[in-house]
Amino acid sequence: MRSSEADPLKRWSSLRRFLAQPWVLGLIGVATVVLIWLLTTASGAVDKLFLPSPQAVWHAGQSQWQSGVLLKDAVASIQRVFIGFALSAGLALPVGIAMGTNPTICRLLEPLMALIRYMPAPAFIPLLIIYFGLEELPKILLIFIGTFFFNTLMIMDAVKFVPSELVETALTLGGRGLPILTRVVAPFIAPQVLDTYRINMASAWNLVIVAELVAATEGLGKRISLAQRFLRTDDIFVGLIVIGLVGLTIDLGFRFLMRKACAWAN
Amino acid sequence: MHLNVASVCKSFGYGPKAKQVLDSVSFDLHSGQFMALVGSSGSGKSTVMRLIAGLERPSSGEIRLDGQRIRGPGADRGMVFQKYSLYPWLTAAQNVAFGMRLQGRPKAEVRERTAYFLEVVGLVDSARLLPRELSGGMQQRVAIARSLAAEPKVLLLDEPFGALDLQIRESMQEFLHRLWLQTGLTALLITHDLEEALLLAQEVHIMAPRPGRIVRSVRADLDRSSLAHLRVSQPFLALREELASCLRGLDSNLTA
Numbered sequence: 001m002r003s004s005e006a007d008p009l010k011r012w013s014s015l016r017r018f019l020a021q022p023w024v025l026g027l028i029g030v031a032t033v034v035l036i037w038l039l040t041t042a043s044g045a046v047d048k049l050f051l052p053s054p055q056a057v058w059h060a061g062q063s064q065w066q067s068g069v070l071l072k073d074a075v076a077s078i079q080r081v082f083i084g085f086a087l088s089a090g091l092a093l094p095v096g097i098a099m100g101t102n103p104t105i106c107r108l109l110e111p112l113m114a115l116i117r118y119m120p121a122p123a124f125i126p127l128l129i130i131y132f133g134l135e136e137l138p139k140i141l142l143i144f145i146g147t148f149f150f151n152t153l154m155i156m157d158a159v160k161f162v163p164s165e166l167v168e169t170a171l172t173l174g175g176r177g178l179p180i181l182t183r184v185v186a187p188f189i190a191p192q193v194l195d196t197y198r199i200n201m202a203s204a205w206n207l208v209i210v211a212e213l214v215a216a217t218e219g220l221g222k223r224i225s226l227a228q229r230f231l232r233t234d235d236i237f238v239g240l241i242v243i244g245l246v247g248l249t250i251d252l253g254f255r256f257l258m259r260k261a262c263a264w265a266n
Numbered sequence: 267m268h269l270n271v272a273s274v275c276k277s278f279g280y281g282p283k284a285k286q287v288l289d290s291v292s293f294d295l296h297s298g299q300f301m302a303l304v305g306s307s308g309s310g311k312s313t314v315m316r317l318i319a320g321l322e323r324p325s326s327g328e329i330r331l332d333g334q335r336i337r338g339p340g341a342d343r344g345m346v347f348q349k350y351s352l353y354p355w356l357t358a359a360q361n362v363a364f365g366m367r368l369q370g371r372p373k374a375e376v377r378e379r380t381a382y383f384l385e386v387v388g389l390v391d392s393a394r395l396l397p398r399e400l401s402g403g404m405q406q407r408v409a410i411a412r413s414l415a416a417e418p419k420v421l422l423l424d425e426p427f428g429a430l431d432l433q434i435r436e437s438m439q440e441f442l443h444r445l446w447l448q449t450g451l452t453a454l455l456i457t458h459d460l461e462e463a464l465l466l467a468q469e470v471h472i473m474a475p476r477p478g479r480i481v482r483s484v485r486a487d488l489d490r491s492s493l494a495h496l497r498v499s500q501p502f503l504a505l506r507e508e509l510a511s512c513l514r515g516l517d518s519n520l521t522a
């Protein structure tokens with residue numbers, strides 16, 4: 001009697017422990033969607049042209065990979081994102097710190113930035129094309145415009161939240177301007193800065209695709225818009241999935257960096 | 267070492283919104299002395315301390331350290347805050363070393379002095395722990411060690427035990443007293459707690475609010491060979507009662 005009662009209980013608790021693993025439920029979620037996708041296409045209820053089967057998408061991906069376009073497109077997009085975002089992140093750091101530490105600079109720039117921040121970056125595309133043509137520069141600038149103001153304002157906020165005790169303690173220990181910046185402010189805001197970059201990287205990734213949809217010779221976004229012209233929904237799916245995977249990888253990279261570099265903050 | 271606070275007034279804000287926080291505060295602090303400022307909340311105790319630290323400027327009057335007028339913060343006046351002042355990304359030992367590294371002292375000296383001051387505050391075993399892994403009392407001991415390691419001429423303590431519970435407070439008072447005997451430091455302690463002030467300081471100033479001013483100064487030359495005995499000794503209790511009624515008098519003036 002006892003054992004028959006204890007057994008399912010034990011099994012139930014080990015199941016619970018299994019589900020508590022951080023990635024298990026997430027994988028179940030993804031698998032469920034893929035399964036539904038598989039069943040829907042297998043049942044033939046939906047036209048293949050609208051919803052290609054997972055197998056068809058896999059094959060499309062394989063052939064894109066073998067011909068080399070997939071890698072070329074991915075590299076082109078990733079390169080744009082990295083250059084544009086590196087410029088944005090690199091400039092936002094000093095400007096954000098300056099705004100966070102100096103009230104005059106803050107009052108001067110904050111209204112301007114708050115205003116531009118609400119102008120949707122894709123709306124700048126026509127201007128950028130007029131000014132800079134169809135080369136790399138307008139795409140990189142688009143990413144810059146779309147992330148710089150968010151990066152700056154979020155870094156400014158992080159700086160403003162540095163507890164005054166930490167700065168004042170350093171002052172009474174003989175600290176002065178620059179050393180306080182590098183030894184107190186910088187380490188304190190590092191976790192928030194990394195998180196800011198992680199979050200805004202997502203919009204950089206969105207913007208590069210938008211830019212490529214409008215005008216590009218290569219890139220993941222370009223591939224999608226070409227595929228649309230030829231009704232190649234399987235290629236569109238490949239593009240979407242690759243974009244998602246690359247974005248997720250970058251996100252995980254930032255999280256990893258944060259765990260390594262800012263262990264004290266967890 | 268001689269710290270001279272002379273007729274210091276301090277107002278915050280300008281024009282009609284100006285608020286006078288300190289009115290003509292004066293006192294002297296000499297080498298090896300332990301002095302306490304006691305007063306109700308808002309009587310300007312922290313403001314006095316921030317003025318001495320150089321974190322604020324007096325509106326009038328002046329503060330001199332060894333004859334030199336104070337112009338800003340410096341390593342000759344160490345400060346310990348009530349809380350949140352350890353660097354959360356540095357270990358206890360790195361926190362203690364922080365000031366010395368800011369001052370650019372040689373590495374070997376920093377290492378040696380860090381070890382010495384961790385020993386002084388009894389935290390050798392916790393050297394590698396992060397602040398969040400330390401109890402409140404341990405954190406404050408690290409903060410005190412960090413200040414002392416930078417060799418200030420005077421140590422400014424702004425309610426250093428205010429956030430600790432009673433038992434830890436008492437052991438921290440013992441600790442601070444021993445530290446004072448051992449290192450001969452010069453200290454200015456701010457506290458709400460009259461008993462704490464009388465236990466530790468030979469000179470106690472009582473402050474009244476609105477505007478903040480010193481209303482009473484007493485010398486407390488008591489036998490401090492054992493704080494436990496001192497707490498219940500007759501002269502201590504008598505002095506405490508006298509000053510407590512002085513503080514109560516200030517309160518009733520306010521409510522009246």
Ligand SMILES: Nc1ncnc2c1ncn2[C@@H]1O[C@H](COP(=O)(O)OP(=O)(O)OP(=O)(O)O)[C@@H](O)[C@H]1O
Binds near residue numbers: 279285307314
């Ligand atoms: N930067 C400031 N601007 C305006 N008013 C201030 C400022 N700093 C302090 N005050 C005011 O000065 C008065 C005294 O403050 P202070 O912090 O010195 O008091 P305190 O005796 O330390 O009080 P507590 O025991 O609560 O710490 C308070 O009324 C406070 O509001």
Ligand SMILES: [Mg+2]
Binds near residue numbers: 311312313424
């Ligand atoms: Mg105070």
